């Protein structure tokens with residue numbers, strides 16, 4: 001049975017549950033009240049602003065009722081609100097803050113060549129039919145930042161069917177999708193037979209597209225394997241080797257630009273290693289081809305910044321970091337473009353290699369993944 005005690009100040013209470021004690025402030029509890037006056041029963045959205053809650057709010061009384069709920073009386077509103085202790089336990093914030101720069105969301109699992117012997121993969125037909133299989137595959141993208149798909153139609157436009165599994169296409173100046181194949185007069189290095197250094201796409205966009213889908217239609221040329229690198233693992237390896245270099249790439253913005261076609265000048269000013277204000281590692285941007293002049297690093301630090309940039313590139317190029325696979329016609333991969341870098345090995349130019357690519361966003365991946373998870377946990381609870 002839960003237990004509750006209110007601090008004499010009325011500013012907070014302590015809820016004791018089997019998993020420990022959790023303190024909650026009066027203002028936090030009132031703001032998170034689940035009653036229909038505070039929060040819509042339909043869509044769950046909040047119906048009041050913070051300004052509607054008195055700034056001198058205190059807890060007058062709190063107790064555990066017979067149905068196991070925590071019931072609180074707030075003053076000066078004289079308002080009673082009930083909470084599910086399980087919900088409070090799941091949303092507890094009473095823990096030590098972390099000062100670690102580069103900490104990871106618990107959903108994220110780092111990988112390298114050794115720990116990831118093969119790319120996570122699922123069958124397109126099964127993904128279309130079963131939400132359990134789709135949930136597992138989306139979970140792989142959330143966890144590892146990429147996953148393959150096989151047995152999709154080897155037809156132009158089939159990549160849109162893959163995006164339909166989890167979200168919406170992000171249209172750009174390249175169109176709803178782009179073609180990747182050999183061209184005699186390339187305007188972009190991706191259209192030649194040269195190998196490419198692992199990179200994230202479009203760092204010059206703001207916001208950057210956070211998902212890329214590449215779908216293979218033809219692949220008779222030798223070579224041209226696809227390769228991915230965990231940018232979070234690379235950034236944290238740099239931090240292990242030299243924390244000051246990690247800080248330089250996180251604390252100062254690089255600049256990126258693309259102006260390769262008429263009427264387009266895309267620019268952005270963002271760090272190569274992006275941390276949330278509390279230090280969580282949230283994004284990596286690395287693209288040698290679209291790096292513009294970096295002008296936001298102080299003169300005294302620029303030489304070290306370049307040493308850090310060079311070392312991050314060396315780590316990314318290290319074969320111990322990469323997972324390689326070959327896309328056959330009807331196969332595709334989906335990559336979290338704010339975390340995982342992708343590249344293509346050189347290919348011979350004899351025969352053909354034709355892929356179609358498009359962009360989408362990770363919020364769709366996470367939304368569909370969490371919706372499937374919630375459905376399964378609700379069914380399990382029924």
Ligand code: FE2
Pocket residue numbers: 199200201342
């Ligand atoms: Fe790319």
